[in-house]
Amino acid sequence: MSIQRFFQGDSGFVVSLSEKARKIGGIDLAGSYLSDGPYQPSAELFRELDDDSIRTLIPPYGLPELREQIAMYLRSNYERTYDPSEEITITHGQTQALFACLLAFLGEDDEVIIFEPAAEYYLPIIQLCRANPVYVTLKEPDFHIDWDELTLAVNANTRMILINTPHSPTGMVMSELDMLRLQRLINGTRIIVVSDETYKDLVYDTAMHQSIAMFPKLADCGIVISSLNIGMGLMVQSGFCAAPAEMMKKIRKVLHFSDGGHFVPLQKAMTHMVPDRSRIGGLAAYYRKKKEYFVNAITERTRLTALNSLAGCFVLLDYSQVSTARDTDFANMLLEQYGIAVAPYSAFFHDKQKRNLIRINFARPNDELEKAVDILGCL
Structure with a gap:
């Protein structure tokens, strides 16, 4: 019997939004990966390995x-x-x-x-x-x-x-x-x-x-x-x-x-x-500043409201002042009309009921965040 019968609802919806954004060359703020950070792993760590290790x-x-x-x-x-x-x-x-x-x-x-x-x-x-x-x-x-x-x-x-x-x-x-x-x-x-x-x-x-x-x-x-x-x-x-x-x-x-x-x-x-614990401390400090930068931009230049976040790389935005649409419809509109992928808040609930929040991943290059804020500011 197929394992598909054990799944309920539209699992993987957020991933699908990310994929669509990448295919059209849009801005992916929906995915959970970190594409911007203060450190790039040193290639020297890999160059020092011998051929036997690689195989x-x-x-x-x-x-x-x-x-x-x-x-x-x-x-x-x-x-x-x-x-x-x-x-x-x-x-x-x-x-x-x-x-x-x-x-x-x-x-x-x-x-x-x-x-x-x-x-x-x-x-x-x-x-x-x-x-x-x-x-x-x-x-x-x-x-x-x-x-x-x-x-x-x-x-x-x-x-x-x-x-x-x-x-x-x-x-x-x-x-x-x-x-x-x-x-x-x-x-x-x-x-x-x-x-x-x-x-x-x-x-x-x-x-x-x-x-x-x-x-x-x-x-x-x-x-x-x-x-x-x-x-x-x-x-x-x-x-x-x-x-x-x-x-x-x-x-x-x-x-x-x-x-x-x-x-x-x-x-x-x-x-x-x-x-290397200094790396971890530097990482947290870097993303704290990036979060503050993004939240300040949202507050000053859009009609959306950012909810407080104490950790991670996500911020929830309340869009109730700009739209009464379901969060899934709002997310689809942003992707289809403006090329921005965001995660609808209802995707993280089993009942998928209407909610007026979207999740944004702020661990992105500043130029992408700036473009996104400019677009959101026009709503």
Whole structure:
């Protein structure tokens, strides 16, 4: 039977908008990739590799030296010790990591709590695992978790809570108090916490990233998923997951039968980049300034309103003063008439109801942002 029956709605809509913008030579502000940054990976890191490295694939768990560097990073930043040989696995981006983690632990009729708005790929992966999604909506205007609503959503069938902090697309960052509440909520249950921490390196202002690795009871029954390429200025997708050894065995079993290995030169280059914390600090400072530049331009030159974002590379814009159209129709209009791709806010909800927000990726060259602001200012 076709797996298509497990999908609901128009998954991949944001990706399709990005593709259309690139085909027509437009401005892609919809995609989630970073196409502008302060660092370009040094070619010297790759030139120093010998021919054997270039022709070699490594096991699906990743280069041992890279896993050791990640273990050192986690211990230094979160005071949690992970065994690099048994508790850390390198993946082809955070999406593959999430897929492997969910497939390893979810069964038919298990329930997974997700917070909406949520990344487009969360729901399809849950459905492919034949599990049931349970939705908890983040509360505007600061997109906080309603802990009463979350508590009511938990029951005997709850197998997993999927959190995303820093959050995409809102830029919300879960606080220490949030983590302590989550720790109390799952105490004495069989619930696994999967924490997507893709944008951990892009946190601004006074916000502080709180990893589940910092909280013993969460780390003992949780899985950290994160990106490697974002903090290194790399376009190619690369990520990792970290979990207790018994949990990682199940995750690796999924990867063993679905992944042929990794490209050695890339992982050797990343091994040299992980310890460079000045790079991460510079990256966050760079994107904070770019966010401020873009938000100021939107505020001064358009009738759109930018919502506050504490992290990541996205800003939500309220367009209610210029149009009453559905966000999907508004996004299609911008693409067809002006060549600008933006992500409709409803794409990150299962019900796809009308909303008056669009998501903009500001990690783009300034000339593209300037052109986009000029066009939006004419609306």
